[in-house]
Amino acid sequence: MSGRVFVSHRTRGLLAVGLVLLLIALAGSMSGALRRLDNLVFDLGQILSRGAVPDDLVLVAIDEESLGQFGRWPWSREIHARLIDALCAARPAAIGLDIAFSEPQSPAADAALARAIRRCGKVVLPLVIEMESAGGSIVETPPIPALWNAAAGLGRIGVYIDEDGMARSVDLNEGVGVAAWPLFARELLRVGGLTPAGSVPEPSARIAWGAREAAHGLAQEERRRLQFVGPPGALPYISYADVIEGRVPAASIAGRTVMVGATAVGLGDQFSTPVSAHAQPMPGVEVQANIWIGLRAGTLVRELPAWPAALLSAVLALMPLLWLPRLMPSVAFFASLFWIAVPVAFSVGVLRGLQWWFPPAGAVLSGLFAYPLWSWRHLESARRHLDIELRELGGVLPGEEQEGAGGKVGKMGFEQRIAWVQAARQRVHYLEEQRRETLAFISHDLRAPLASAVQRLEDGADCRPEQLLPPLRRAQSMAQDFLRLARAEALDRREMKTLDLLFILHQAADELYPAARNRGMSIERRLPEEPVWIVGDFEAIERCAGNLLQNAVAHGSPDTRIVLGADVERREPSGICARFWVENECAEWRPERFERLFEKFRRGESSHENRRPEGAGLGLYYVRTVAGKHGGHAGAERAADGKIRFWVELPVAETTD
Amino acid sequence: MKIAYLEDDAGYAEVVGGWLREAGYDVDWFSSGVECARAVIAGSYDGCLFDWMVADLSGIEVLARLRIRLNQAMPPVVFVTGRDGERDIVEALDAGADDYVVKPLSKPVLLARLQAVLRRHGVGEGLPSVQEFGRLTVDHDRRLFFLDGDAIKMTVRDTDMALYFFKNIGRLLTRDRLIEIVWARSLEAGGRTVDVHVSKMRHRLGLTPEFGWRLIGVYGRGYRLERL
Numbered sequence: 001m002s003g004r005v006f007v008s009h010r011t012r013g014l015l016a017v018g019l020v021l022l023l024i025a026l027a028g029s030m031s032g033a034l035r036r037l038d039n040l041v042f043d044l045g046q047i048l049s050r051g052a053v054p055d056d057l058v059l060v061a062i063d064e065e066s067l068g069q070f071g072r073w074p075w076s077r078e079i080h081a082r083l084i085d086a087l088c089a090a091r092p093a094a095i096g097l098d099i100a101f102s103e104p105q106s107p108a109a110d111a112a113l114a115r116a117i118r119r120c121g122k123v124v125l126p127l128v129i130e131m132e133s134a135g136g137s138i139v140e141t142p143p144i145p146a147l148w149n150a151a152a153g154l155g156r157i158g159v160y161i162d163e164d165g166m167a168r169s170v171d172l173n174e175g176v177g178v179a180a181w182p183l184f185a186r187e188l189l190r191v192g193g194l195t196p197a198g199s200v201p202e203p204s205a206r207i208a209w210g211a212r213e214a215a216h217g218l219a220q221e222e223r224r225r226l227q228f229v230g231p232p233g234a235l236p237y238i239s240y241a242d243v244i245e246g247r248v249p250a251a252s253i254a255g256r257t258v259m260v261g262a263t264a265v266g267l268g269d270q271f272s273t274p275v276s277a278h279a280q281p282m283p284g285v286e287v288q289a290n291i292w293i294g295l296r297a298g299t300l301v302r303e304l305p306a307w308p309a310a311l312l313s314a315v316l317a318l319m320p321l322l323w324l325p326r327l328m329p330s331v332a333f334f335a336s337l338f339w340i341a342v343p344v345a346f347s348v349g350v351l352r353g354l355q356w357w358f359p360p361a362g363a364v365l366s367g368l369f370a371y372p373l374w375s376w377r378h379l380e381s382a383r384r385h386l387d388i389e390l391r392e393l394g395g396v397l398p399g400e401e402q403e404g405a406g407g408k409v410g411k412m413g414f415e416q417r418i419a420w421v422q423a424a425r426q427r428v429h430y431l432e433e434q435r436r437e438t439l440a441f442i443s444h445d446l447r448a449p450l451a452s453a454v455q456r457l458e459d460g461a462d463c464r465p466e467q468l469l470p471p472l473r474r475a476q477s478m479a480q481d482f483l484r485l486a487r488a489e490a491l492d493r494r495e496m497k498t499l500d501l502l503f504i505l506h507q508a509a510d511e512l513y514p515a516a517r518n519r520g521m522s523i524e525r526r527l528p529e530e531p532v533w534i535v536g537d538f539e540a541i542e543r544c545a546g547n548l549l550q551n552a553v554a555h556g557s558p559d560t561r562i563v564l565g566a567d568v569e570r571r572e573p574s575g576i577c578a579r580f581w582v583e584n585e586c587a588e589w590r591p592e593r594f595e596r597l598f599e600k601f602r603r604g605e606s607s608h609e610n611r612r613p614e615g616a617g618l619g620l621y622y623v624r625t626v627a628g629k630h631g632g633h634a635g636a637e638r639a640a641d642g643k644i645r646f647w648v649e650l651p652v653a654e655t656t657d
Numbered sequence: 658m659k660i661a662y663l664e665d666d667a668g669y670a671e672v673v674g675g676w677l678r679e680a681g682y683d684v685d686w687f688s689s690g691v692e693c694a695r696a697v698i699a700g701s702y703d704g705c706l707f708d709w710m711v712a713d714l715s716g717i718e719v720l721a722r723l724r725i726r727l728n729q730a731m732p733p734v735v736f737v738t739g740r741d742g743e744r745d746i747v748e749a750l751d752a753g754a755d756d757y758v759v760k761p762l763s764k765p766v767l768l769a770r771l772q773a774v775l776r777r778h779g780v781g782e783g784l785p786s787v788q789e790f791g792r793l794t795v796d797h798d799r800r801l802f803f804l805d806g807d808a809i810k811m812t813v814r815d816t817d818m819a820l821y822f823f824k825n826i827g828r829l830l831t832r833d834r835l836i837e838i839v840w841a842r843s844l845e846a847g848g849r850t851v852d853v854h855v856s857k858m859r860h861r862l863g864l865t866p867e868f869g870w871r872l873i874g875v876y877g878r879g880y881r882l883e884r885l
Contacts, residue, residue: 476761487742499877500852507874508858513866529860531853538876539743 010325013377018321020373025317029310039162039360042225043274044349051229051293053236056093056256059289061237062265069241073267077101077109079244081116081165085508086243088120090253094192096124098157098261098269098285101143110146110283115269117150124153124187129174129218138218138313140176152191155184159271159287160223170291170300172222173203179221185292192257197298198355220324224300225357228275228290232282233287261285303357314580315341316363320370329375336371338363368614371494384450386417393424437600441482445617449475481618488540488622491629498653499538501566501578508545509564512553520558523549526565532578533653540626541650544634547619548582548646556584563643568652577632581647583639598624598634623648658775659683660703663693663716664708664737676764677706677771690714694722702732704775707754709738709745720752733774737762742778743876756829773827788823790884791869793862795823802862809861814839819858822882830877855880 028034060083062073070079080099087095104110117123125148128141142148154173160169172186173179180203189196201222209629240260242248262269263283270281271440304312320339324332343363350358351607412420449471456468509523516523534541545564552562566580600621619633627634632650639645660677663687664670677684685702687693690711697705697719705723707716714722720734736749736757749757755774758767788795794803800816802809811819818839820829832851855872864870864882871883 095777262880423771484743497877500849500856503852503856506856506865506872510871510873531849531856533849537743538874 010381013226013381014321014325016368017373017377018318019587021317021370024369025362025366026310028365029313029359030306030362034361034365035359035363036164037361039164039166039168039274039435041344041347041360041364042165042351042357045351046228046274049352050234051227051297051299053229053234054296056350057235057289057292058092058253058256058258059237059285060087060237060240060260061260061261061283061285062099062240062261062267063237065266066240067266073262074105077105077113081112082244083110083240084113084116084120084123087253087258087260088116088122088245090248090250092122092189092253092256092258093194094124094152094257094596094605095120096126096155096188096257096259096288098184098259098288099125100126100128100141101147102128102141104144110144111238114146114150117147121152122191123151124155124184124191125151126157126184127154127181129156129158129176129181137175137601140181152562153187156181157184157284157288159284159291160220160454160633161271165272167226167227167273167287169223171220172200172224175203175221177217177219179219183291183295185288185295188257188259188292194257194296196295198300200295200300221485224294224302226273226287226290226294226298227295227301227351228273228282231275232273232280232286234275235286238261259285259289259292261288267319267637299355301351301357302634304359309358310362312358313343313360313362313366314328316346316360317370319365320367320374324370324374329378332374333371333442336367339370340367343367355373364561372375383414383417386421390417390420390424393421393427438482441478446478446482449478462585481622484539484543485622486616488625488629491537491540491626493535493629493631496535496537498533499536500543501534501536501541501580501650502527502532503566504538504542505545505566505580507551508542511546512549515550516553519553519556521553521556521560523562523564526563528566528568532566532568534578534630534650535653536630536650537626540629544623544626544648545580545582547623548648550583551619551646552584556586561587571649576652577649578652579647579649581645583643583645586642586644595636597636620646658703659730660687660771661697661700661702661705662686663690663706663711663719664688665711666708670839673706673762673767676767680768681707682771694794695720697723697732698726704732705734706771707734707736709740709749717749717752720749720754725876735767735770735774747876747878748829750829750875762780766783769827770829773825773829776828784824784860795820795869797824804861811861815854815858816859818854819862821857822880826882826884829875829879829881832877835880852877 012551067073082099084095084097088098101113127142127143129138130141131137132139142154143151148154157176158170160171162168170183171179173182175181182203186196186200202223219547238248239253261284263285269284271284271287272279273282273287276282291300319342321335323335327335345362346363347358347360350356453468453475454473456471457463505527506525509525513523549562549564556562561584563583564580565583566578568576568578571577598620600618624634627648627650632648634646634648636644636646660682662670662674662677662684664673667688670686670688674684674686685696685700687696688711690713693707694714696702707719709716711719716736723731725855731753733755734753736754737760738745738749738757739760743777746757756770758770784797786796786798787861788797792805795801796803797820800820802811802816802819818835821838822833835851837877852874858864859872864872866885869885871885873881873883875881
């Protein structure tokens with residue numbers, strides 16, 4: 001029964017924990033509150049892994065050295081024209097010029113550059129989508145028409161900057177009003193005759209330049225996360241100045257794609273990226289190069305849409321429940337620690353292998369909570385189980401300390417519960433002790449007289465009843481005493497009734513009258529006339545009085561008087577008590593001897609010799625047990641006139657009628 | 658007098674059956690509760706002696722069957738029990754037993770109890786109107802009690818009760834029956850009041866072993882006045 005209750009509680013606990021973990025995971029993955037944590041995981045993956053540096057991409061850097069040679073920026077476009085000519089002469093696959101030419105310079109210089117670009121026929125120019133400094137609206141800024149017309153392609157160089165200022169992703173297509181513009185790197189691939197790998201959707205619409213004047217608002221399509229080849233500087237540069245000066249062999253350019261851009265810090269074309277360690281930013285041209293590499297190799301990473309991501313988070317969040325119930329707490333603890341790494345590893349794996357980005361933070365967070373939550377539920381269900389067991393124990397085990405405690409289990413502290421279990425264990429120990437005593441009693445005390453009778457019968461010679469009856473009677477009376485004691489020990493105060501103590505005492509005296517008379521003794525009743533009401537068990541109290549009288553008859557001097565008395569008096573601290581006692585003559589008074597008579601299996605010394613003590617030696621122990629069960633006491637004392645007095649004190653019933 | 662005796666221990670039944678036949682009873686012995694119940698329902702028995710522990714149908718169950726089938730025509734039943742716990746005896750009395758004897762049986766006690774319950778049909782008929790018990794005289798017609806020749810003054814209720822006890826010497830009188838007969842069911846207070854009146858009777862009439870009397874309370878459920 002209790003086992004089933006435990007299991008159902010366990011199932012319920014499992015469900016509750018699962019629900020909470022699910023909520024944590026979903027809230028974590030869908031609310032965006034954990035985006036920083038997700039990005040941290042992503043960045044960590046970027047830092048820890050490096051891509052291959054392609055050998056068909058050449059970066060031409062407008063570096064400090066070039067600035068030193070050609071003077072302050074911006075340079076005359078004639079210099080750029082010379083660069084194009086120099087590069088083109090080496091027969092590259094394509095040239096990307098990551099320099100904005102949105103304002104006209106001198107007509108001669110603009111014309112020179114336009115000429116060079118047209119002559120080369122492989123030059124891609126950038127388009128910038130930026131916020132207007134005045135008015136705040138977003139505008140597309142292409143190169144001046146002369147250059148644009150000359151160029152082989154026009155691509156967007158914008159990068160998506162996250163809330164934390166980091167450049168992690170790009171939109172494949174973007175534009176004001178309509179996402180019409182492809183990426184600069186993509187145009188470069190096209191011009192170079194290369195095709196991007198993987199899924200790279202075309203812009204959803206191409207609209208003529210003039211028609212889009214009225215449109216406003218930025219449209220973005222197909223966001224992709226970048227996987228950087230390495231930290232800034234991972235891709236080698238050639239200096240702009242070196243190209244112009246002819247210091248670069250044509251072989252290192254031939255057939256390759258060339259990207260030209262600023263790396264000098266003063267020019268400001270810098271981005272923070274996940275791989276920018278020590279706050280070292282990455283030049284724009286290197287970011288573009290990374291985009292180019294990603295597009296060509298198909299390593300740009302798509303983000304999982306919200307619902308599949310949430311579903312995956314949920315599945316990962318529930319996984320711990322598969323193994324938590326099966327493991328021991330310490331193993332489960334370490335397994336849980338280990339588990340936190342699993343969603344991260346899963347996310348990195350999916351990123352590397354499938355180019356999908358799964359934000360793992362929700363699953364990680366729920367993984368962090370799994371063990372504490374589970375432990376809490378588990379502890380709770382263990383406590384409940386303990387409570388059920390405690391209640392059962394409370395019901396099974398008699399005894400004052402357990403009585404009524406069954407209902408109070410819920411209010412007990414954990415320490416108290418443990419103390420209670422210990423008490424129950426002691427109780428079990430005590431019962432075990434009793435069982436042993438019982439066995440000893442049956443195997444020795446009870447068997448001895450029976451064996452004696454059997455032996456006489458088997459002997460055959462001497463089978464007279466007067467020889468056989470005494471041992472059999474003794475055995476019977478012992479068994480009787482023993483059963484009575486067992487009943488007394490199981491007395492329940494809740495089942496007791498209101499009784500007239502005097503009625504019981506009279507009855508006990510009546511019963512012992514013949515035995516006393518046989519020994520020449522008389523029983524004097526010093527009992528009040530008014531009834532004395534107590535709450536008790538009729539049989540047990542009658543036996544108590546009977547035992548005391550029987551002892552007096554058996555151990556008292558012959559031809560004397562036994563006094564059976566009772567009174568009611570106020571005693572502190574127990575309140576009003578009914579007291580009855582049996583007095584008889586006694587040769588000697590040794591308090592310690594009488595005290596020991598109340599112990600179990602203790603037999604008094606019979607006053608008359610040659611007579612074996614009858615009974616099991618349970619008489620006074622019975623009296624004390626019954627008195628205790630009634631909330632009273634029993635004892636022996638020396639009476640005024642040198643007699644010995646055995647007394648029993650019981651609480652008086654509250655008389656209501 | 659025909660007695661139905663239910664006892665599944667053949668050796669025991671032989672001994673006790675012998676005692677009963679010796680005392681002049683016509684005894685039918687049954688070792689099965691089912692058979693015993695059938696026989697008692699069919700035949701005319703004057704009394705029953707049932708053992709508690711019988712394999713197929715316990716004495717209590719036989720008693721329950723008889724009460725359903727025979728109702729008012731129930732012969733008196735004495736229970737024989739090896740268990741003398743209060744609970745067991747109260748159970749037997751509640752089931753409708755008229756009295757009980759505890760094993761090991763004593764021949765005189767058994768015969769006295771049986772005789773007392775078998776007298777039930779003729780209450781008062783065989784009794785003299787004046788009973789003499791040594792120093793105590795009970796005059797039923799005049800509703801008077803004399804102790805050493807002195808009349809004892811008692812209330813009407815106490816007199817009713819005492820006369821009822823003296824008409825039923827040796828018989829177990831349950832408290833419920835006393836309430837029914839003496840208080841005519843009008844007693845609300847229940848047990849305590851009966852205890853008080855019985856104690857008073859013991860005191861007034863000197864019903865103690867010194868004068869050959871024993872007044873026994875059976876776990877507060879009934880009383881028996883015995884003449885020693």
